[in-house]
Amino acid sequence: MNKWDWIKTKFKKIHSYIKKFSIKRVEHVGARSRETKSQELVRRFLYNKSAVFGLVLILILVFMALFADFIAPNDPNPSPPELENSLKPGFWDEEGAEGKPLGTDMLGRCILSRIVYGARISLSVGFVAVGIATALGVTIGVLAGYFGKWVDSILMRGVDIIFSFPALLLAIVIVATIGQGLDKAMIAIGIVYSPQMARIMRGSVLYIKEMEYIEAQKAIGSSNTRIIFRHVLPNSLSPVIVYGTLLMASAILDAAALGFLGLGAQPPTPEWGAMLSESRFYIVSGSWWAATFPGIAIIFAVLGLNLLGDGLRDILDPRLKT
């Protein structure tokens, strides 16, 4: 084969590639026009790498929470406590505790197992607190946005007042009034976050209320209840999902903060914030692991939810895209 033949075959090859590619492109465009709305959303979501990463982090945590009994190598609260294993380092040290890869805390409990069980607590705190915030906030927001006038003024002034406290401070105060504990902390965080949900919901209802389909419903004589439940609520779902995800990240942080202050989950519950608080005094003697790993678990949970929430916002609420 001489040089020219070789070049020719190369050209042919390149040309065939271009042809193949262009046909592919055409097919792709055709496929796009056929895909449904939800397929399009999924495709756009998968295109967003950081959102997918966030989702993976959250799925790992959900998996940890659901199958904690199988994943955790040890009992998170052995009784009686194995005090002879107190503050043993993990896999990085030759003298580390056997079968306890992340070391032990001051009561000889396996830190990895406690973190795995802690996923259960943090995720359920996130869900319950955001559930309460959504139920309260959506009700307030819809009433204020849909009925307007004095209903709006009164409800929104109330929201302004709650907004004039830093969220964590108000949560601390509510816990101080109704009592300490994980369940009370969830309620407190739910109440504290409801104004944010209310404002978002109100804004979205105000926008939807002006739509022609709502006007049409009014013209054919639908009741307010029917319009709200059949038309306003379903159409304002996406901001609720987006902000619900982002609020869940803050809820997990604040629940950990309450646990850290000793006002949330009480010992021996393996809650990440409480674990940090219990072991923070031992860092002076060089036992850094007991306070470090629960914090990393919190970071992963919060980071995952933040990334997922940002990604959802980009696909569900393009108006808010920054």
Add this chain to the structure above:
Amino acid sequence: MIWYIIKRLLQLAPVIIGVTLIAFSLIHIAPGDPARTMLGQHATQKEINEIREKYGLDEPIIVQYGLWLSGVVRGDLGRSIITNDLVINEISSRFPNTIELAVAAMLFAILIGGFAGIISASKQYSVTDYTVMGVALFGISMPVFWLGIILMMIFGVILGWLPIGGRIDLMIPFQRVTGFMIIDSIITLNLPALISSIKHLILPAVALGTIPMAMIARVTRSSMLEVLRQDFIRTERAKGLSERAVIYKHAVRNAMVPVVTVIGLNFGLLLAGAILTETVFSWPGLGRLVVEAVYERDYPLVVGCILIFAIVFVVVNLITDILYTYIDPRIKYE
């Protein structure tokens, strides 16, 4: 302008009244009879009645609120149940420490965060950009108390460069003037106290400032990117202005509005974060005071603290709103 400020102040009135209502109702929802708490378990019914009459506890609830509110306006927040000190004195002795911490943290956040955001935007998609944004992403997801512990461990325990807690070295003689330790040590020309108080301030301020720093960096970057895409920037470049002048003289100013919003919003987060940071570093501030008061169920003290927190928060929001109009005269105050 002045009318706008007056109007905003008037709008604050219902919010402040609402805040006092919430604070007042907390004392009343809280379990326990205040008269019995004051006198102890062995008080007779007669003594309890006397105390009730003396403090107006037998009046209808609305009258009690009025009495309490008139006291609050005059600066009388009652007495602590535990120490029997005036609540206002306890608060005013702790308040300057929290302000010092918050201001130092905010300065750190604005300087580092703003600069990182500007660099990141002017070198979009560079390694620097990705590094800054990656760090910022971790920054907003980090619990402030965890960061505090890690900083304390690295710089306090392992390296031993900085103290791990407290406000000042107790061995150093110190004269109190305004309550702000740094200002006081400058006024009294007390160099050892100045060095010690600044050393104690660094770690808590960095811990507290990191989350706002990350947020400021992110917002500055996105705001800068938006401004850099506009026509007037192209004009600046076309007329041959150096890139440095384009960014620092023209782009930064126009990118400030969203950044100021975030700084204002973050102040609330900073106050909440101060509660945690002060707990980690045993910092004798308002945040530590409110947590201790909650532990001891010292309700007058709790209520006093949250009133102060809420007022500071509301005032900062007001200042933020007023600042907008200076930065961007297009924002009309109607």
